[in-house]
Amino acid sequence: MEGSGSEAGETSINWVRKYGGIVHYRHLLGEHRILVADPQGLRTILVKEDEKFLRDIQLGIGSRLNIVLLTNDGAEHSYQRKLVNPHFTQMSLNASFDIFLEQAQDLKNSVEDQLKGVTEKLLPIQNMVTDCVKEFICRYAFGEFPKMEDSSQNIVTALMSALSLSPIVSFTQTIPILGWLPTKSNRALAKNIKFANDFVKKLMEDKRAKLMTDQGKEEMKKDLVGRLFLEADSSKPLTEDQVAGLISTIIFAGFQTTSTAITWCLHILSEKPDIQEKIAQEVAEVMVHDGCWTWSNLDKLVYLDAVFKESQRLIPIVSSVLKKAQRGAKINGYDIPEGTVVVAHLGAAMRNPHVWEDPDEFKPERFLNTTMDKYMYQFLPFGTGAHKCLGHQLAKVESRLILALLIQNFIFERPPGYKVRKASQLLITPNPKVELIVKRRN
Numbered sequence: 084m085e086g087s088g089s090e091a092g093e094t095s096i097n098w099v100r101k102y103g104g105i106v107h108y109r110h111l112l113g114e115h116r117i118l119v120a121d122p123q124g125l126r127t128i129l130v131k132e133d134e135k136f137l138r139d140i141q142l143g144i145g146s147r148l149n150i151v152l153l154t155n156d157g158a159e160h161s162y163q164r165k166l167v168n169p170h171f172t173q174m175s176l177n178a179s180f181d182i183f184l185e186q187a188q189d190l191k192n193s194v195e196d197q198l199k200g201v202t203e204k205l206l207p208i209q210n211m212v213t214d215c216v217k218e219f220i221c222r223y224a225f226g227e228f229p230k231m232e233d234s235s236q237n238i239v240t241a242l243m244s245a246l247s248l249s250p251i252v253s254f255t256q257t258i259p260i261l262g263w264l265p266t267k268s269n270r271a272l273a274k275n276i277k278f279a280n281d282f283v284k285k286l287m288e289d290k291r292a293k294l295m296t297d298q299g300k301e302e303m304k305k306d307l308v309g310r311l312f313l314e315a316d317s318s319k320p321l322t323e324d325q326v327a328g329l330i331s332t333i334i335f336a337g338f339q340t341t342s343t344a345i346t347w348c349l350h351i352l353s354e355k356p357d358i359q360e361k362i363a364q365e366v367a368e369v370m371v372h373d374g375c376w377t378w379s380n381l382d383k384l385v386y387l388d389a390v391f392k393e394s395q396r397l398i399p400i401v402s403s404v405l406k407k408a409q410r411g412a413k414i415n416g417y418d419i420p421e422g423t424v425v426v427a428h429l430g431a432a433m434r435n436p437h438v439w440e441d442p443d444e445f446k447p448e449r450f451l452n453t454t455m456d457k458y459m460y461q462f463l464p465f466g467t468g469a470h471k472c473l474g475h476q477l478a479k480v481e482s483r484l485i486l487a488l489l490i491q492n493f494i495f496e497r498p499p500g501y502k503v504r505k506a507s508q509l510l511i512t513p514n515p516k517v518e519l520i521v522k523r524r525n
């Protein structure tokens with residue numbers, strides 16, 4: 084059975100090493116599953132014959148949270164994706180670059196504040212990055228946050244708590260009735276889901292109220308949900324219900340993903356001072372030349388980009404995607420019985436020794452002076468095909484800005500006795516949370 088390995092994802096990686104890129108195994112209660120980590124097989128499942136491998140909702144809570152884009156498939160999915168895609172392109176995000184830069188600078192300033200009067204300090208860097216990313220996405224997507232009656236609750240902690248209950252969610256996937264028993268964790272989950280849904284409702288009410296005045300309409304152009312609302316109001320057919328679904332999706336998919344990926348990158352770099360130094364030099368060169376931050380000079384940080392890619396390859400926060408085989412499904416010539424759960428294992432694919440040289444080594448150079456075509460269906464931190472991450476450009480700008488500003492100004496080191504494991508909570512998250520010693524660079 085999968086999951087008995089010491090760290091999240093390691094069992095699957097070891098299977099692929101031992102048995103090759105396609106592995107048949109038994110899951111809970113002996114359920115047959117097929118794990119796929121081979122490029123050809125992944126291409127079949129995620130792109131070429133994706134209509135024969137439909138989503139298997141691993142988030143048992145999906146149906147209770149209206150996270151539509153993360154849970155639907157086929158015509159409904161592609162219709163919504165088409166309407167939403169234009170808001171997530173580089174060009175569209177570039178219009179909000181100042182917001183992103185301001186947030187990253189705030190993070191840098193708060194680290195600086197913590198270092199006032201001391202040469203180094205142990206800082207809760209994961210929490211600090213998470214707060215920064217939360218602000219990033221909130222400002223870009225929602226503008227103002229709605230004021231909730233229950234001010235003790237906060238949307239991010241509510242959703243994070245829902246996520247932290249995911250092992251139970253995974254069981255309820257196999258035995259759905261377990262999800263409805265009046266246990267303490269199910270009650271907590273229900274409370275958090277209700278809060279998240281009420282939050283979305285309140286945000287929608289606030290936006291609707293703004294539609295009443297010309298000034299309100301002008302303000303709405305400044306954030307994503309406002310713009311979608313204006314489109315729903317005009318000729319473009321994204322209904323209010325679909326906008327509500329998108330808000331939940333962005334909160335769910337956008338908050339913890341990027342901050343966790345950035346945290347893992349800092350975790351890896353905290354034992355590689357030479358690589359931090361190289362990044363700092365690259366940033367300094369670009370800044371001396373260009374003088375200010377823009378999207379296009381972020382594109383010049385090719386070494387930083389390679390480092391972030393390599394950290395995503397070694398620790399992919401979304402390590403697998405679950406699909407259910409439809410009639411006639413075949414992978415690499417094998418017939419897959421209808422209804423079989425097929426696990427597209429992005430994490431194992433990125434550590435497959437048949438594809439990657441020195442798969443366990445941290446070697447950012449592998450991504451330099453090469454085209455990404457070389458890694459098609461092998462490097463998949465954001466997935467691929469029709470369901471490829473909607474927010475990958477957003478994640479890219481956030482991670483580059485945050486890492487560039489932090490490493491340009493500070494050095495990160497591990498405290499004595501530092502030990503962090505990879506835990507699986509839908510995402511691969513650090514356990515315990517990452518805290519690092521931070522020093523000023525100059």
Ligand code: HEM
Pocket residue numbers: 152153164332333336337338340341344400401404463464465466467469470471472473474475477478
């Ligand atoms: C480093 C950060 C991130 C990583 C590694 C990541 C990874 C992924 C992966 C692997 C998928 C594919 C899932 C599948 O095939 O079913 C996905 C889908 C998705 N992601 Fe991300 N993601 C990140 C950040 C974000 C952000 C910031 C957003 C904000 C909008 C976002 C929104 C979504 C959505 C809406 C989907 C579903 C797309 C669809 O099915 O059409 N993600 N993400």
